[in-house]
Amino acid sequence: MESFVPSQTIYEATLAILAQRNVSIRSIAEITKHLQDPYIPNLTIEMCEESIQHVLSKREVQNAILTGAELDMLAEKKLLSEPIQSIIESDESLYGVDEILALSILNIYGSIGYTNYGYIDKIKYGVLAELNNHSSKHVHTFMDDLVGAVAAAAASRLAHRHRTQLEEAASLANPPTP
Template identity: 40%
Template structure:
């Protein structure tokens, strides 16, 4: 039997959504974090734009790899599959561990410095689903989300940044001095 290692963007989106659902997270919850963050700066954005951006980000190969690996680490932690001190470090989501934040920074960094800045804001303030994931693991019998809370926050940060980039591009195109050109806004 041949094992599959490469997936289309559509397949990666579907698998990422399924993995998030297994770990108690929905696309709309992530979009709400992005909307909350970006609506402070622009009153013209919609929740649907944030949903579209979250789905776009979930279809990217780097996101796929980060999300699948992080969710699997959390799942294995739930099962007590790690040996030695790393099991306790992961179960307790030790603040000095930091590897989970590296996953988040890498993912958010696909959208530049602002993506990373937005991730920092979400990581510190833990809005909505990010807070729920962070707190869930701290309760007896709760799922471990050591990696997932940061990955979800990073997806929201990237989506927030993507919405801002598209909004700014659309505003720039309204300038009468800009020659009308067809751009592929598949960012």
């Protein structure tokens, strides 16, 4: 039988790696709130945090974060071989594997998150600005894209759930005649 790492271990490792890289759930939730505020009345930061917890519970999301953060940290310690060491360390503009891993996170919640991801990645909202500060000693080539994708995926999830609530409210206001 195939041996495997328990799911709970992988989930906890994902939370640990985010903390280790100084990315709080709150800071990701602030991006999600910025994205969805115009569309969901009375959206709270707690609702955004809860949505992010759901996104982080998905195995595909964990795989992407663990893999990307590992490459960031290895590049930081100069433990990769060349030329991939220089490419990742310098956040080379023609290197797109970080965007590819980000997309694998977005896809779990469908294509409606593509636009939000591109937008916040471009304007470097909130914690994304810190992660993109290339003068720091840290390498966050993958982490900034992963965080942006988690925030956008959580926004997509909120959009789907908000629709469900609108429909339920409409149904209560106008019950179908028997």
